[in-house]
Amino acid sequence: MVRLLHLADLHLGAKFKSLGEKSSMRREDLSEAFKRAIDFAVDEKNKIDAVHFAGDTFDSHKPSKEATELFRAQLGRLKKRKIHAILIPGNHDAYEYSDSLWREEFDWLHLFSEPEIGEPLILLINGEECHFYGFAFDSRKSNEPFDEFKAADSEGFHIALLHGSLGVGDHFELHNRSVPLNRKKLGKTRMDYIALGHYHNFDEINEGGVTVVYPGTLEGTRFGEDGDRWLVVAELSQKGVNIRKEKFNKRTLLSETIDLSDSSDATSTVRERLKELADENRLLKLELTGSANSAVDVGSLIKAYEEQFFLLQIVDNLSLLDSKQIENLRSEVSVRGNFVDSLLNGLDKLDDRERSLRELALRKGLAHLGGID
Ligand SMILES: [Mn+2]
Structure with a gap:
């Protein structure tokens, strides 16, 4: 039996600029998750033989000294326990730059630095000959296809590390720094296990006797990486490959949409939902949609509840233009009534862009004139 701890997309040193004062805490969460993963690896009872880093270990190819030192320290812990560390760079921490950190020496690290899949690294683990394949994507030198390699014709286990996109899920965007992978072709590589990185949510595929896994991130790095995150161990034996995963994240991301069209009091509906979801370890993105009968003061709600998350x-995508409240204001004999009436005139002839400009004008104007609560 050979046990591989499969890590990918740790994004160490990520800046999280959009998180403001919470950015350094979130960066620390990622470092902590990585340290806890290594705690797991060096714990004798887990019997880990090798740790895989399937790309984007760092958020950039030239991370901070602090992030690099953290990584070296964890490699040191693996070395002490003679647990192999095998890494491929990703698109974030690419090898191709002349100042890439991967051009430095890292003691105890097996690094794949060639732009194409070449000869495997062969290690004897628990009496089994293990062949590891991998490559460092280089936009100038790596040639497609990346998924037509084959396991060498020899006994033992064959394991590939790849950083790329299997078009899984419709939320995955292929871009020019993504290595395109094809499920059918991976199924013909005769590998026992393919350790993937790049896609940030867990996914396991069995194709042609090959087990292909994305472990996902250990802590969500952006909305869309919602819900539980997993620590993934692949156990390879003569019986096949067994995937073990355990819930690992400290904090949890949640993206939710509320349609307020049928709500009699939009603000209190949102308030009730915030109360239900309040959790100091939750990152919540709440999108308001539909046409509420009264506007929602998002700023006040955030102020009132942000400390509980x-x-x-809160993203306000409510349509004011269609709301009952606006229709009532329209008939008012006042400056405000005239203002609303002028903005609602000819609405049905407008395209989406013009409509959203009217929506914005209505919000701004009513913020001054009063009338939305
Ligand atoms: Mn990534």
């Missing part, structure tokens, strides 16, 4: 974002 690690992070609270």
Whole structure:
């Protein structure tokens, strides 16, 4: 039996600029998650033989000294226990730059630095010959296809590390720094296990006898990486590959949309939902949609509830133009009534862009004139 701890997309040193004063805490969460993963690896009872880093270990190819030192320290812990560390760079921490950190020496690290898959690294683990394949994507030198390699014709286990996109899920965007991978072709590589990185949510695929896994991030790095995060161990034996995963994240991201069209009191509906979801370890992005009968004062709600969350974002995508409240204001004999009436005139002839400009004008104007609560 060979046990591999499969890590990917740790994004150490990520800046999290959009998180403001919470950014350094979130960066620390990622470092802590990495240290806890290594705690798991060096714990004798888990019997880990090798740790895989399947790309984007760092958020950039030239991370801070602090982030690099953290990584070296964890490698040192693996070395002490003679647990192999095997790494491929990703698109974030690419090898191709002349100042990439991967051009420095890292004691105890098996690094794949060639732009194409070449000869495997062969290690004897628990009496089994293990062949590891990998490559460092280089936008100038790596040639497609990346998924037509084959396991060498020899006994033992064959394991590949790749950083790329299997078009899984419709939320995955292929961009020019993504290595395109094809599920059918990976199924013909005769690998026992393919350790993937790049896609940030867990996914396990079995194709042609090959087990292909994205472990996902240990802590969500952006909305969309919602819910539980997993620590993934692949156990390879003569019986096949067994994937073990345990819930690992400290904080949890949640993206939710509320349609307020049928709500009699939009603000209190949102308030009730915030009360239900309040959790100091939750990062919540709440999107308000529909046409509420009264506007929602998002700023006040955030102020009132943000301390009950690690992070609270409320995105107001309510349509005021169609609301009952606006229709009532329209008939008022006042400056405000005239203002609203002029903005609602000819609304049905407008395109989306013009409509959203009217929506904005209405919000700004009523903020001054009063009338939305
Ligand atoms: Mn990544």
